Amino acid sequence: MANLALRNLTKTYDKTQVLHGIDLAVEDGEFVVFVGPSGCGKSTTLRLIAGLEEVSGGEIEIDGRIVNNLEPKERNIAMVFQNYAIYPHMSVRKNIGFGLRTSGLPQAARTKRIDEVARILDMTDLLDRKPNQLSGGQRQRVAIGRAMVRNPAVFLFDEPLSNLDAQLRTQMRLEIKKLHQRVGNTIVFVTHDQVEAMTMADRIVIMKDGRIQQVGTPAQVYHKPANTFVAQFIGAPSMNMFEARVSAGQLTLANGSTLAAPVPLFGDRPVILGIRPDDLVAGGDAPLLEGRIEVLEPLGSETLAYVGVAGREVIAKASGRAPPAVGDSVSLSADPSNMHLFDAETGEALS
Amino acid sequence: MATAEDLTIKPTSQALLSDTAPARRQNLGQVIRWMLLFGGGVAMVMPLVYMISTSLKFPFEVYNLNLIPEEPTLENYQLVLGDIRFAWWFGNSILIATLTTVSNVFFDSLVGYTLCKFKFRGRYIVFIAILSTLMIPTEMLVIPWYLMSQQLGWLDTHWGIMFPGMMTAFGVFLMKQFFETVPDDFIEAARIDGLNEFQIWWSVAMPLVKPALAALAIFVFLGNWTAFIWPLIVTNSPEMYTLPVGLTTFSVEQQVEWELIMTGAAISTLPTLIVFLIFQRFIIRGVVMAGLKG
Ligand SMILES: Nc1ncnc2c1ncn2[C@@H]1O[C@H](COP(=O)(O)OP(=O)(O)O)[C@@H](O)[C@H]1O
Ligand SMILES: [Mg+2]
Numbered sequence: 001m002a003n004l005a006l007r008n009l010t011k012t013y014d015k016t017q018v019l020h021g022i023d024l025a026v027e028d029g030e031f032v033v034f035v036g037p038s039g040c041g042k043s044t045t046l047r048l049i050a051g052l053e054e055v056s057g058g059e060i061e062i063d064g065r066i067v068n069n070l071e072p073k074e075r076n077i078a079m080v081f082q083n084y085a086i087y088p089h090m091s092v093r094k095n096i097g098f099g100l101r102t103s104g105l106p107q108a109a110r111t112k113r114i115d116e117v118a119r120i121l122d123m124t125d126l127l128d129r130k131p132n133q134l135s136g137g138q139r140q141r142v143a144i145g146r147a148m149v150r151n152p153a154v155f156l157f158d159e160p161l162s163n164l165d166a167q168l169r170t171q172m173r174l175e176i177k178k179l180h181q182r183v184g185n186t187i188v189f190v191t192h193d194q195v196e197a198m199t200m201a202d203r204i205v206i207m208k209d210g211r212i213q214q215v216g217t218p219a220q221v222y223h224k225p226a227n228t229f230v231a232q233f234i235g236a237p238s239m240n241m242f243e244a245r246v247s248a249g250q251l252t253l254a255n256g257s258t259l260a261a262p263v264p265l266f267g268d269r270p271v272i273l274g275i276r277p278d279d280l281v282a283g284g285d286a287p288l289l290e291g292r293i294e295v296l297e298p299l300g301s302e303t304l305a306y307v308g309v310a311g312r313e314v315i316a317k318a319s320g321r322a323p324p325a326v327g328d329s330v331s332l333s334a335d336p337s338n339m340h341l342f343d344a345e346t347g348e349a350l351s
Numbered sequence: 352m353a354t355a356e357d358l359t360i361k362p363t364s365q366a367l368l369s370d371t372a373p374a375r376r377q378n379l380g381q382v383i384r385w386m387l388l389f390g391g392g393v394a395m396v397m398p399l400v401y402m403i404s405t406s407l408k409f410p411f412e413v414y415n416l417n418l419i420p421e422e423p424t425l426e427n428y429q430l431v432l433g434d435i436r437f438a439w440w441f442g443n444s445i446l447i448a449t450l451t452t453v454s455n456v457f458f459d460s461l462v463g464y465t466l467c468k469f470k471f472r473g474r475y476i477v478f479i480a481i482l483s484t485l486m487i488p489t490e491m492l493v494i495p496w497y498l499m500s501q502q503l504g505w506l507d508t509h510w511g512i513m514f515p516g517m518m519t520a521f522g523v524f525l526m527k528q529f530f531e532t533v534p535d536d537f538i539e540a541a542r543i544d545g546l547n548e549f550q551i552w553w554s555v556a557m558p559l560v561k562p563a564l565a566a567l568a569i570f571v572f573l574g575n576w577t578a579f580i581w582p583l584i585v586t587n588s589p590e591m592y593t594l595p596v597g598l599t600t601f602s603v604e605q606q607v608e609w610e611l612i613m614t615g616a617a618i619s620t621l622p623t624l625i626v627f628l629i630f631q632r633f634i635i636r637g638v639v640m641a642g643l644k645g
Contacts, residue, residue: 050539072542089561
């Protein structure tokens with residue numbers, strides 16, 4: 001059963017439309033991540049779900065109820081903010097218990113619930129502290145605890161890890177994922193970081209300019225990107241894109257290399273060929289491109305090679321153990337099954 | 352004050368290019384600065400010292416400007432504290448200053464919060480309208496206030512003394528500015544947690560601006576405690592006088608009884624001292640930020 005459904009959701013501020021019809025169904029217990037560049041409307045979508053902003057059009061359904069006209073507190077959701085927003089004048093216990101104030105639970109049941117949440121988050125020792133006696137990671141855990149305590153139908157997270165340093169971010173990423181596996185509530189998580197999205201999500205929603213570009217599992221959006229935007233946004237470093245032309249089942253690159261088109265296409269038309277750096281390797285029987293290595297980035301298990309090809313830069317992967325040298329000439333090839341073709345005009349994937 | 356400030360800046364910036372000569376000049380700067388501060392301090396403290404000193408003198412000694420009374424006495428204190436009129440005035444002043452303080456802290460912050468955190472049409476105009484009343488001096492307002500009190504039967508009552516100060520434009524402005532420092536995330540988090548707008552204001556926003564509330568409380572209490580013109584105009588009967596008004600009447604009975612006026616004034620500084628001591632500990636900066644970020 002869909003736990004959260006968005007139907008043709010639109011939002012307009014003054015005269016600018018920032019959301020252009022968002023459609024999405026989230027299953028019960030699913031971990032969905034909205035990802036996209038800054039300003040694409042992720043937070044706005046989340047705030048509409050939370051009821052902090054009014055929708056301009058469309059419908060939001062939570063737990064089988066249309067909630068468009070309900071107050072945030074009536075929507076059975078909880079939200080964790082980027083800035084944590086835990087109250088500095090209250091102890092951790094009070095902060096976590098704050099969401100229960102209006103629950104009507106008796107005091108004993110509340111205390112029990114707070115202790116339970118504190119135990120799950122491993123914060124029992126911190127309950128009597130004030131926020132200014134906590135580290136950034138601990139504060140974020142308090143904020144999560146405050147959201148958990150009411151056991152909402154949907155958790156909303158708005159870039160909750162952006163204020164943490166890189167190491168802590170990786171750690172909290174894992175913690176939130178484990179937490180989700182344990183408590184099993186539906187989560188809608190917003191981030192601009194595609195690594196976060198890939199590592200945490202059951203399903204990723206990729207947004208751009210107020211429109212959903214693609215919805216799919218991490219594997220789907222990585223291996224079958226719906227358009228050039230998704231192809232370049234997901235995966236680091238970005239997918240290499242080449243202008244090419246298809247005619248009579250033959251693909252011809254700007255440098256004259258030809259190969260059998262990886263997808264059967266009719267007619268004579270310009271296309272864009274996309275190859276991930278991971279799939280572009282030196283050597284091979286049918287080299288696609290030739291160039292000189294300009295910069296090397298050793299990453300340990302592998303080395304990224306920035307190769308100058310006919311005046312532009314192409315990123316390829318090389319061995320970590322026996323890397324090539326800067327200045328070397330290389331010929332690059334790729335397995336046709338790892339190539340992606342896009343329409344040159346619309347950017348949509350061709351398949 | 353400004354001169355002392357100016358002097359501090361120059362020597363320090365020269366000290367950066369440090370050598371012995373600038374160091375000596377810095378010392379000279381220090382000396383001048385301390386002398387100015389000392390002079391300012393003395394100028395401010397002397398009236399207070401004379402007030403206390405005079406309150407400890409017998410009438411014959413009042414016009415000798417000696418600081419230490421030859422025959423110190425507490426008789427004036429007995430006289431003043433034993434006088435029923437002083438008790439009336441003190442009581443009136445306490446009542447009025449306390450009620451106006453409570454009222455200002457409550458209503459100024461309520462209005463300031465609304466103007467700051469709710470986006471409604473015309474709020475900017477409302478804010479400007481409130482601010483513009485700051486430019487009208489009390490002296491101009493006294494006549495309309497008087498006419499209004501006369502028509503509504505508020506002359507010579509506590510309410511008549513208090514009503515013009517129950518809310519102040521300055522307080523609204525101060526609180527609005529301070530609520531700007533309360534991040535919207537706190538308010539939205541509380542909204543999701545199920546609080547209504549009044550509860551959000553009271554139990555989330557207000558605790559975060561405690562320093563401003565304390566400052567406002569001090570300003571309002573002192574302002575009303577020392578207010579003179581309006582209480583003088585609106586009151587007739589001695590039972591309704593406030594302390595500042597009442598104290599001046601000590602002088603009109605037989606002769607100017609300076610030692611009693613000074614004694615009353617000395618006693619009347621006590622509540623201001625207490626209010627200041629109570630509230631100043633709330634004036635600690637940076638409380639708001641502790642709940643945010645890392
Ligand atoms: N209160 C607002 N008033 C006007 N424009 C807004 C408001 N909030 C957001 N926007 C605009 O809506 C767009 C989407 O913003 P947002 O949802 O915050 O993006 P994201 O979270 O993806 O970075 C941005 O262009 C932003 O400028
Ligand atoms: Mg955002």
